[in-house]
Amino acid sequence: xxxxxxxxxxxxxxxxxxxxxxxxxxxxxxxxxxxxxxxxxxxxxxxxxxxxxxxxxxxxxxxxxxxxxxxxxxxxxxxxxxxxxxxxxxxxxxxxxxxxxxxxxxxxxxxxxxxxxxxxxxxxxxxxxxxxxxxxxxxx
Amino acid sequence: xxxxxxxxxxxxxxxxxxxxxxxxxxxxxxxxxxxxxxxxxxxxxxxxxxxxxxxxxxxxxxxxxxxxxxxxxxxxxxxxxxxxxxxxxxxxxxxxxxxxxxxxxxxxxxxxxxxxxxxxxxxxxxxxxxxxxxxxxxxx
DNA sequence: TTACAAATCGTATTTGTTACTAACTAGTAA
DNA sequence: TTACTAGTTAGTAACAAATACGATTTGTAA
Numbered sequence: 001x002x003x004x005x006x007x008x009x010x011x012x013x014x015x016x017x018x019x020x021x022x023x024x025x026x027x028x029x030x031x032x033x034x035x036x037x038x039x040x041x042x043x044x045x046x047x048x049x050x051x052x053x054x055x056x057x058x059x060x061x062x063x064x065x066x067x068x069x070x071x072x073x074x075x076x077x078x079x080x081x082x083x084x085x086x087x088x089x090x091x092x093x094x095x096x097x098x099x100x101x102x103x104x105x106x107x108x109x110x111x112x113x114x115x116x117x118x119x120x121x122x123x124x125x126x127x128x129x130x131x132x133x134x135x136x137x138x139x140x
Numbered sequence: 141x142x143x144x145x146x147x148x149x150x151x152x153x154x155x156x157x158x159x160x161x162x163x164x165x166x167x168x169x170x171x172x173x174x175x176x177x178x179x180x181x182x183x184x185x186x187x188x189x190x191x192x193x194x195x196x197x198x199x200x201x202x203x204x205x206x207x208x209x210x211x212x213x214x215x216x217x218x219x220x221x222x223x224x225x226x227x228x229x230x231x232x233x234x235x236x237x238x239x240x241x242x243x244x245x246x247x248x249x250x251x252x253x254x255x256x257x258x259x260x261x262x263x264x265x266x267x268x269x270x271x272x273x274x275x276x277x278x279x280x
Numbered sequence: 281t282t283a284c285a286a287a288t289c290g291t292a293t294t295t296g297t298t299a300c301t302a303a304c305t306a307g308t309a310a
Numbered sequence: 311t312t313a314c315t316a317g318t319t320a321g322t323a324a325c326a327a328a329t330a331c332g333a334t335t336t337g338t339a340a
Contacts, residue, residue: 013338016286017286017287018286018287018337018338019337019338020286020287020336020337022288039327052290053288053289054288054291055289056288056290056291056329057287057288059327059329060287060288073217075216075217076215077213077297080326081217081327093260096265104260106259108255108256108259109260112252112253112255112256113256116249116252117271119249120233120271122233122271123274124272125272125273126271127271127272128268128270128272129268129269129270130267130268131262131267132264132266133262133263133265134265153307157318158316158317159306159307160305160318160319162318162319163318178296179296179297180296192319192321193320194319194320194321194322195320196297196298196299196319196320197319199298200318217328218328220295220296220297221296221297
Protein backbone atom coordinates (compact mmCIF):
# COMPACT_ATOMS: atom_id res chain seq x y z
CA UNK A 1 0.00 0.00 0.00
CA UNK A 2 1.87 3.04 -1.28
CA UNK A 3 1.30 6.34 0.53
CA UNK A 4 2.84 9.78 0.90
CA UNK A 5 5.44 10.51 3.56
CA UNK A 6 2.93 12.76 5.33
CA UNK A 7 0.37 9.99 5.52
CA UNK A 8 2.95 7.55 6.77
CA UNK A 9 4.27 10.01 9.37
CA UNK A 10 0.75 10.57 10.67
CA UNK A 11 0.14 6.87 11.04
CA UNK A 12 3.39 6.33 12.92
CA UNK A 13 2.91 9.32 15.25
CA UNK A 14 -0.73 8.48 15.90
CA UNK A 15 0.32 5.07 17.12
CA UNK A 16 3.12 6.40 19.27
CA UNK A 17 5.98 5.40 16.99
CA UNK A 18 8.79 7.86 16.40
CA UNK A 19 9.65 8.87 12.89
CA UNK A 20 13.23 8.16 11.92
CA UNK A 21 14.94 8.34 8.53
CA UNK A 22 15.58 4.59 8.67
CA UNK A 23 11.92 3.86 9.32
CA UNK A 24 10.75 6.10 6.52
CA UNK A 25 13.13 4.47 4.09
CA UNK A 26 12.17 0.94 5.12
CA UNK A 27 8.45 1.67 5.12
CA UNK A 28 8.53 3.38 1.76
CA UNK A 29 10.38 0.49 0.24
CA UNK A 30 8.34 -2.29 1.77
CA UNK A 31 4.94 -0.68 1.31
CA UNK A 32 5.54 -0.04 -2.37
CA UNK A 33 7.22 -3.36 -3.13
CA UNK A 34 5.31 -6.05 -4.97
CA UNK A 35 8.08 -8.59 -4.46
CA UNK A 36 7.16 -9.83 -0.98
CA UNK A 37 10.77 -9.25 0.02
CA UNK A 38 12.72 -11.04 2.74
CA UNK A 39 14.36 -9.14 5.61
CA UNK A 40 17.72 -9.69 3.93
CA UNK A 41 16.39 -8.34 0.68
CA UNK A 42 14.99 -5.25 2.36
CA UNK A 43 18.29 -4.75 4.16
CA UNK A 44 20.31 -4.99 0.98
CA UNK A 45 18.09 -2.34 -0.55
CA UNK A 46 18.06 0.12 2.38
CA UNK A 47 21.79 -0.18 3.02
CA UNK A 48 22.37 1.73 -0.22
CA UNK A 49 21.06 4.91 1.37
CA UNK A 50 21.73 4.03 5.03
CA UNK A 51 25.06 2.21 5.03
CA UNK A 52 25.00 1.51 8.77
CA UNK A 53 21.50 0.07 8.88
CA UNK A 54 21.26 -3.09 10.92
CA UNK A 55 19.34 -6.18 9.96
CA UNK A 56 17.82 -6.01 13.39
CA UNK A 57 16.28 -2.66 12.56
CA UNK A 58 14.65 -4.23 9.53
CA UNK A 59 13.07 -6.91 11.71
CA UNK A 60 11.95 -4.36 14.29
CA UNK A 61 10.41 -2.16 11.65
CA UNK A 62 8.61 -5.15 10.20
CA UNK A 63 7.22 -5.87 13.67
CA UNK A 64 5.98 -2.31 13.77
CA UNK A 65 4.35 -2.56 10.34
CA UNK A 66 2.71 -5.83 11.34
CA UNK A 67 1.47 -4.18 14.52
CA UNK A 68 0.05 -1.35 12.43
CA UNK A 69 -1.66 -3.89 10.19
CA UNK A 70 0.19 -2.62 7.14
CA UNK A 71 2.20 -5.76 6.49
CA UNK A 72 1.71 -9.49 6.83
CA UNK A 73 4.51 -11.96 7.49
CA UNK A 74 4.54 -15.19 5.51
CA UNK A 75 6.74 -18.06 6.60
CA UNK A 76 7.80 -20.89 4.33
CA UNK A 77 9.77 -24.10 4.56
CA UNK A 78 13.34 -23.81 3.47
CA UNK A 79 13.47 -20.04 3.12
CA UNK A 80 13.16 -16.95 5.25
CA UNK A 81 10.03 -14.93 5.88
CA UNK A 82 8.50 -12.82 3.16
CA UNK A 83 6.71 -9.59 3.97
CA UNK A 84 3.53 -8.79 2.10
CA UNK A 85 2.25 -5.22 2.07
CA UNK A 86 -0.95 -6.14 0.29
CA UNK A 87 -3.42 -6.24 3.16
CA UNK A 88 -6.58 -6.66 1.15
CA UNK A 89 -8.04 -10.07 0.36
CA UNK A 90 -5.92 -11.60 -2.38
CA UNK A 91 -4.36 -14.86 -3.48
CA UNK A 92 -0.59 -15.38 -3.41
CA UNK A 93 0.42 -17.40 -6.43
CA UNK A 94 3.67 -19.00 -5.34
CA UNK A 95 6.10 -20.90 -7.53
CA UNK A 96 7.26 -24.02 -5.73
CA UNK A 97 10.56 -24.01 -7.55
CA UNK A 98 11.79 -20.41 -7.63
CA UNK A 99 9.66 -19.04 -4.74
CA UNK A 100 8.46 -16.10 -6.79
CA UNK A 101 5.20 -14.72 -5.41
CA UNK A 102 2.61 -12.97 -7.49
CA UNK A 103 -0.55 -11.45 -6.09
CA UNK A 104 -3.92 -12.01 -7.63
CA UNK A 105 -6.73 -9.73 -6.67
CA UNK A 106 -10.17 -9.10 -8.12
CA UNK A 107 -13.73 -8.27 -7.21
CA UNK A 108 -14.65 -11.85 -8.04
CA UNK A 109 -12.12 -13.24 -5.57
CA UNK A 110 -13.31 -10.95 -2.79
CA UNK A 111 -16.90 -11.91 -3.46
CA UNK A 112 -16.21 -15.64 -3.50
CA UNK A 113 -14.05 -15.38 -0.40
CA UNK A 114 -16.73 -13.51 1.51
CA UNK A 115 -19.12 -16.32 0.66
CA UNK A 116 -16.67 -18.86 2.02
CA UNK A 117 -16.41 -16.80 5.21
CA UNK A 118 -20.18 -16.63 5.46
CA UNK A 119 -20.41 -20.39 5.15
CA UNK A 120 -17.85 -20.84 7.92
CA UNK A 121 -19.53 -18.25 10.10
CA UNK A 122 -16.34 -16.70 11.50
CA UNK A 123 -15.15 -13.16 12.16
CA UNK A 124 -11.80 -13.02 10.42
CA UNK A 125 -8.99 -10.80 11.65
CA UNK A 126 -6.94 -11.74 8.62
CA UNK A 127 -6.30 -14.41 6.05
CA UNK A 128 -3.63 -15.98 3.90
CA UNK A 129 -4.56 -17.58 0.62
CA UNK A 130 -1.71 -19.40 -1.13
CA UNK A 131 -1.78 -21.32 -4.36
CA UNK A 132 1.33 -23.31 -5.18
CA UNK A 133 2.18 -23.62 -8.85
CA UNK A 134 5.07 -23.92 -11.24
CA UNK A 135 5.53 -20.53 -12.84
CA UNK A 136 5.92 -20.19 -16.59
CA UNK A 137 9.70 -19.93 -16.46
CA UNK A 138 10.09 -22.92 -14.15
CA UNK A 139 7.65 -25.03 -16.17
CA UNK A 140 10.10 -25.16 -19.08
CA UNK B 141 -6.28 -39.26 6.27
CA UNK B 142 -6.70 -42.37 8.41
CA UNK B 143 -5.91 -45.73 6.80
CA UNK B 144 -5.18 -49.31 7.75
CA UNK B 145 -1.65 -50.53 8.39
CA UNK B 146 -1.84 -52.63 5.25
CA UNK B 147 -2.74 -49.63 3.12
CA UNK B 148 0.02 -47.59 4.66
CA UNK B 149 2.58 -50.37 4.22
CA UNK B 150 1.68 -50.67 0.56
CA UNK B 151 2.10 -46.96 0.00
CA UNK B 152 5.50 -46.91 1.67
CA UNK B 153 6.79 -50.01 -0.13
CA UNK B 154 5.46 -48.87 -3.49
CA UNK B 155 7.45 -45.67 -3.14
CA UNK B 156 10.60 -47.47 -2.07
CA UNK B 157 10.40 -46.61 1.61
CA UNK B 158 11.09 -49.31 4.15
CA UNK B 159 8.54 -50.07 6.81
CA UNK B 160 9.81 -49.66 10.35
CA UNK B 161 7.91 -49.74 13.63
CA UNK B 162 8.85 -46.10 14.23
CA UNK B 163 7.47 -45.05 10.86
CA UNK B 164 4.25 -46.93 11.36
CA UNK B 165 3.73 -45.35 14.75
CA UNK B 166 4.49 -41.84 13.52
CA UNK B 167 2.38 -42.18 10.40
CA UNK B 168 -0.57 -43.63 12.25
CA UNK B 169 -0.47 -40.83 14.74
CA UNK B 170 0.02 -37.97 12.31
CA UNK B 171 -2.39 -39.19 9.67
CA UNK B 172 -5.19 -39.62 12.16
CA UNK B 173 -4.52 -36.45 14.14
CA UNK B 174 -6.77 -33.44 13.67
CA UNK B 175 -4.52 -31.25 15.81
CA UNK B 176 -1.99 -30.20 13.18
CA UNK B 177 0.73 -31.21 15.63
CA UNK B 178 4.26 -29.85 15.81
CA UNK B 179 7.31 -32.11 15.51
CA UNK B 180 7.83 -31.78 19.27
CA UNK B 181 4.23 -32.73 19.89
CA UNK B 182 4.50 -35.79 17.66
CA UNK B 183 7.72 -36.76 19.39
CA UNK B 184 6.22 -36.48 22.85
CA UNK B 185 3.44 -38.78 21.73
CA UNK B 186 5.53 -41.43 19.97
CA UNK B 187 8.14 -41.55 22.74
CA UNK B 188 5.55 -43.26 24.93
CA UNK B 189 5.79 -46.41 22.83
CA UNK B 190 9.28 -45.88 21.40
CA UNK B 191 11.31 -44.41 24.28
CA UNK B 192 14.47 -43.99 22.19
CA UNK B 193 12.81 -42.24 19.26
CA UNK B 194 14.76 -39.25 18.06
CA UNK B 195 13.28 -35.90 17.12
CA UNK B 196 15.26 -36.17 13.93
CA UNK B 197 13.32 -39.29 12.98
CA UNK B 198 10.11 -37.30 13.36
CA UNK B 199 11.39 -34.67 10.96
CA UNK B 200 12.61 -37.28 8.48
CA UNK B 201 9.31 -39.09 8.58
CA UNK B 202 7.50 -35.83 7.99
CA UNK B 203 9.72 -35.24 4.96
CA UNK B 204 8.70 -38.66 3.73
CA UNK B 205 5.00 -37.98 4.26
CA UNK B 206 5.32 -34.64 2.50
CA UNK B 207 7.10 -36.39 -0.37
CA UNK B 208 4.24 -38.89 -0.52
CA UNK B 209 1.77 -36.03 -0.60
CA UNK B 210 0.08 -37.23 2.58
CA UNK B 211 1.02 -34.26 4.75
CA UNK B 212 1.48 -30.55 4.32
CA UNK B 213 3.85 -28.43 6.40
CA UNK B 214 2.59 -25.08 7.67
CA UNK B 215 5.05 -22.55 9.02
CA UNK B 216 4.08 -19.70 11.30
CA UNK B 217 5.73 -16.74 12.96
CA UNK B 218 6.78 -17.30 16.52
CA UNK B 219 6.11 -21.02 16.65
CA UNK B 220 7.30 -24.21 15.06
CA UNK B 221 5.87 -25.93 12.01
CA UNK B 222 2.54 -27.66 12.14
CA UNK B 223 1.84 -30.75 10.07
CA UNK B 224 -1.54 -31.07 8.41
CA UNK B 225 -2.69 -34.47 7.20
CA UNK B 226 -5.77 -33.08 5.52
CA UNK B 227 -4.69 -32.90 1.91
CA UNK B 228 -8.01 -31.98 0.40
CA UNK B 229 -9.04 -28.39 -0.22
CA UNK B 230 -10.02 -26.91 3.11
CA UNK B 231 -9.72 -23.79 5.21
CA UNK B 232 -7.56 -23.69 8.34
CA UNK B 233 -9.32 -21.62 10.98
CA UNK B 234 -6.45 -20.46 13.18
CA UNK B 235 -6.74 -18.72 16.53
CA UNK B 236 -4.27 -15.87 16.69
CA UNK B 237 -3.99 -16.12 20.42
CA UNK B 238 -3.76 -19.83 21.29
CA UNK B 239 -2.69 -21.11 17.84
CA UNK B 240 -5.39 -23.75 17.79
CA UNK B 241 -6.16 -24.86 14.25
CA UNK B 242 -9.50 -26.18 13.12
CA UNK B 243 -10.21 -27.43 9.63
CA UNK B 244 -13.26 -26.41 7.71
CA UNK B 245 -14.25 -28.42 4.69
CA UNK B 246 -17.37 -28.56 2.58
CA UNK B 247 -18.63 -29.04 -0.92
CA UNK B 248 -19.42 -25.33 -1.03
CA UNK B 249 -15.84 -24.39 -0.20
CA UNK B 250 -14.42 -26.72 -2.85
CA UNK B 251 -16.82 -25.31 -5.42
CA UNK B 252 -16.05 -21.68 -4.60
CA UNK B 253 -12.33 -22.36 -4.51
CA UNK B 254 -12.39 -24.04 -7.90
CA UNK B 255 -14.09 -20.94 -9.27
CA UNK B 256 -11.33 -18.77 -7.82
CA UNK B 257 -8.76 -21.03 -9.46
CA UNK B 258 -10.62 -20.80 -12.75
CA UNK B 259 -10.57 -17.04 -12.55
CA UNK B 260 -6.83 -17.03 -11.90
CA UNK B 261 -6.22 -19.56 -14.66
CA UNK B 262 -3.51 -21.52 -12.86
CA UNK B 263 -2.72 -25.21 -12.45
CA UNK B 264 -2.36 -25.63 -8.71
CA UNK B 265 -0.04 -28.22 -7.19
CA UNK B 266 -1.35 -27.34 -3.74
CA UNK B 267 -2.86 -24.61 -1.65
CA UNK B 268 -3.04 -23.21 1.84
CA UNK B 269 -6.11 -21.33 2.97
CA UNK B 270 -5.81 -19.72 6.39
CA UNK B 271 -8.35 -17.61 8.24
CA UNK B 272 -7.11 -15.94 11.40
CA UNK B 273 -9.65 -15.51 14.15
CA UNK B 274 -10.04 -15.38 17.89
CA UNK B 275 -11.50 -18.71 18.96
CA UNK B 276 -14.46 -18.87 21.32
CA UNK B 277 -12.32 -19.56 24.39
CA UNK B 278 -9.87 -16.77 23.62
CA UNK B 279 -12.63 -14.29 22.84
CA UNK B 280 -13.74 -14.28 26.48
C1' DT C 281 17.32 23.58 25.17
C1' DT C 282 16.76 20.05 28.02
C1' DA C 283 15.23 15.58 29.55
C1' DC C 284 13.64 11.25 28.72
C1' DA C 285 11.70 7.60 26.41
C1' DA C 286 12.37 5.18 22.35
C1' DA C 287 15.16 3.68 18.34
C1' DT C 288 19.40 2.16 16.37
C1' DC C 289 23.42 -0.64 15.80
C1' DG C 290 26.25 -4.34 16.75
C1' DT C 291 26.53 -8.49 18.66
C1' DA C 292 25.31 -12.46 21.52
C1' DT C 293 21.90 -15.81 22.14
C1' DT C 294 18.14 -18.65 21.17
C1' DT C 295 15.55 -21.94 18.70
C1' DG C 296 13.68 -24.79 15.07
C1' DT C 297 15.49 -27.42 11.64
C1' DT C 298 18.99 -29.81 8.97
C1' DA C 299 23.38 -32.36 8.35
C1' DC C 300 26.32 -35.91 9.66
C1' DT C 301 27.86 -40.51 11.16
C1' DA C 302 28.18 -44.93 13.37
C1' DA C 303 25.23 -48.60 14.55
C1' DC C 304 21.35 -51.05 13.30
C1' DT C 305 17.63 -53.24 10.57
C1' DA C 306 14.25 -54.32 6.79
C1' DG C 307 14.04 -56.51 2.65
C1' DT C 308 15.91 -59.67 -0.66
C1' DA C 309 18.02 -63.42 -2.73
C1' DA C 310 20.60 -67.43 -2.23
C1' DT D 311 18.05 -69.58 7.55
C1' DT D 312 21.76 -66.90 6.46
C1' DA D 313 24.20 -63.22 4.56
C1' DC D 314 24.24 -59.07 2.17
C1' DT D 315 23.09 -54.31 1.24
C1' DA D 316 20.91 -50.18 1.07
C1' DG D 317 17.98 -47.53 3.85
C1' DT D 318 16.86 -46.06 8.62
C1' DT D 319 17.67 -44.66 13.27
C1' DA D 320 19.60 -42.22 17.29
C1' DG D 321 22.48 -38.97 18.92
C1' DT D 322 24.69 -35.02 18.34
C1' DA D 323 26.88 -31.25 15.84
C1' DA D 324 26.10 -27.50 12.76
C1' DC D 325 23.33 -24.06 10.74
C1' DA D 326 20.59 -19.97 9.93
C1' DA D 327 16.70 -17.08 10.79
C1' DA D 328 15.00 -14.53 14.21
C1' DT D 329 15.19 -12.49 18.76
C1' DA D 330 17.26 -10.48 22.96
C1' DC D 331 20.37 -7.45 24.94
C1' DG D 332 22.91 -3.20 26.03
C1' DA D 333 25.51 0.93 24.98
C1' DT D 334 24.87 4.88 22.26
C1' DT D 335 22.16 8.00 19.67
C1' DT D 336 17.99 10.43 18.40
C1' DG D 337 13.12 12.17 18.19
C1' DT D 338 9.88 14.70 20.56
C1' DA D 339 7.34 17.09 24.12
C1' DA D 340 7.80 20.28 27.82
